[in-house]
Amino acid sequence: MTSLLFVNSLAGLLIFTSIIIIYTKKVKSAAIGYAIQSFVLVALFFSLADVMQAHELYVWSISAFFTKVVFVPALILYMVKKLPENDFSDGLNKAWLLPILPIVMLVSHLIVEPINLTVVENLKPALAVSFAHFFLGLLCIASQRHILKQVFGYCLMENGAHLSLALLANNAPKLVEIGISTDAIFAMIIMVVLVNKIYHKINSLDSKDLSELKG
Template sequence: MLMINILAGLLILTSLLVIAAKTVKNAAALYALQSLVLVSLFVYLAGEMNAHSLYMWSVSAFITKVVVVPAILIYATKKIDESGVPQGMNTAWFIPITALIVVICYMAAAQLEVPLAEHLKPALSVSLSHFLLGLLCIVSQRNILKQVLGYCLMENGSHLTLALLASDAPELVEIGIATDAFFAVIIMVVLVNKIYRTLNTLDAKQLTELKG
């Protein structure tokens, strides 16, 4: 139980580091680290909840989230110059905003009537927080490739929520979710490269040609 809550806390910390990272390459590496924490959390949850399907979830999550998706994002940066893109929101605001999100989600999770052990509700609150932190990354960053990482954070949060609330779901469900996320990232990276080749910028505020 203690290890599960520690790993859940590490998910929040790594999310904050991903959002605050100055380059997409560093953010992708931190996302890989976070996904490794998520994989470890799946393994501990499998033992705690006696859900053997979560072991298979951890394997597929390791392949897609720890290895493949970060590799795609890092590869995408090789042909893109992101040095001229402003950082967006001041990073000093991320800590109080993150704290507020965690507190609100913890209070919300405590009120939920779900078939979940009481000591696992902190992990559920983290999964809900993760979704909102991904949204924070999307709205606070001007670098559109960093916004893709915001989607990845949201997907990690929804993945953990599913593991907690539907741990007995077939492995096929997990494979479907992982595959959807994998192809979504590929499509978004292709679109980002197309935008960069056309407009020579990754700054979301400079994409005026996309406005109606």
């Protein structure tokens, strides 16, 4: 039987993969990092299904594997082949990210500590990780100038939302999981199409070039 320690350890591994996604300069590396993170999330869903006796999470893990581990990274990698990997500095000095990350984890811990729900009584570290991903997603968007790298900020936030739902509403109907997966897929398709149009319009993937409106 899966232990609670193992589940919380997998959640901690999600934070490590998020750091890789934010810190890496190349979009291809970030896509691979996201695929690894999503695989850890799938393993987390599978483990939670055993720990919480929530058989719906087995279906969630299968759905997340095809959408997050396979489809989204493949879509990003396909776009990388069509668009250049521009070499420019990040918007935020990476030295500032080191003190920010512990603050994010501390704030997330303080948010979940007062929560008194039996369903997550022994899984508060995992719940704190799910909240941390909202802040890490915002941090990814703010710290990157490459537009495709900013898209990963949304991906981190979506993974955090997915984990929160798995912890707090794991008995939700399968239709909810289908809706989440469908929304994520269509959101990624729309964002990738927009990135492609932006590049062909201004011949740049640097968000700094979008800072001024041109009539």
